[in-house]
Amino acid sequence: MLTMKNIIREGHPTLKKVAEEVKLPLSNQDKKTLKKMLEFLQNSQNEEIAQKYNLRPGVGLAAPQINISKRLIAIYATDEENKLHSYMLINPKIISHSVELTYLYPCEGCLSIDREVPGFVLRPRRITVQAHQLTDEGEVVPVTLRFKNYMAIVLQHEIDHLNGILFTDRINQDNPFYVPEGVQPIEF
Ligand code: UDB
Numbered sequence: 001m002l003t004m005k006n007i008i009r010e011g012h013p014t015l016k017k018v019a020e021e022v023k024l025p026l027s028n029q030d031k032k033t034l035k036k037m038l039e040f041l042q043n044s045q046n047e048e049i050a051q052k053y054n055l056r057p058g059v060g061l062a063a064p065q066i067n068i069s070k071r072l073i074a075i076y077a078t079d080e081e082n083k084l085h086s087y088m089l090i091n092p093k094i095i096s097h098s099v100e101l102t103y104l105y106p107c108e109g110c111l112s113i114d115r116e117v118p119g120f121v122l123r124p125r126r127i128t129v130q131a132h133q134l135t136d137e138g139e140v141v142p143v144t145l146r147f148k149n150y151m152a153i154v155l156q157h158e159i160d161h162l163n164g165i166l167f168t169d170r171i172n173q174d175n176p177f178y179v180p181e182g183v184q185p186i187e188f
């Protein structure tokens with residue numbers, strides 16, 4: 001199983017790289033990687049397992065964070081309506097986004113960043129993502145998924161990792177807490 005030891009941290013060059021497209025049909029190795037990533041998130045949200053292995057409760061993980069520079073992400077998060085979003089995605093791409101922005105309040109964090117970084121990350125409130133999905137049955141199917149609010153932030157944060165971008169790169173350097181007029185937060 002994956003633990004925090006497998007997660008590379010800020011300063012590691014892989015986190016700054018643009019990850020490679022994954023070839024389809026998906027190799028068994030890539031399937032295993034995605035399953036391990038999702039299992040890590042599930043374990044990290046299981047109180048007993050998380051305590052035993054000292055896992056931070058993760059909602060999303062991108063393959064570059066375990067030093068695999070491929071366009072794979074896992075998501076395991078509940079939205080504001082308490083709906084669980086559990087996904088293993090291949091080559092996810094944001095095909096459209098709202099003009100309206102939002103930000104997570106009080107701040108974003110990252111499994112690959114061990115310090116608190118003050119500031120807001122402005123992101124589109126709604127996105128549409130095209131990807132291939134590895135289903136629980138082991139099938140790979142094309143999907144178009146729409147996300148809003150908190151889930152849109154999680155997806156954008158993970159897709160950023162595939163492009164070598166950390167949330168700290170998106171904080172306004174001159175005024176970390178700058179918020180344009182009318183932009184409302186998602187409260188954590
Ligand atoms: C996270 N977790 O996983 F509301 F059960 C963050 C960390 C950095 C704090 C571990 C998180 O938000 N957990 C959480 C929140 C809840 C309920 C719950 C667990 N990430 C993922 C990450 O670093 N991926 O690369 C950071 C999030 C900040 C904004 C979106 C992703």
Ligand code: ZN
Binds near residue numbers: 161
């Ligand atoms: Zn992260």
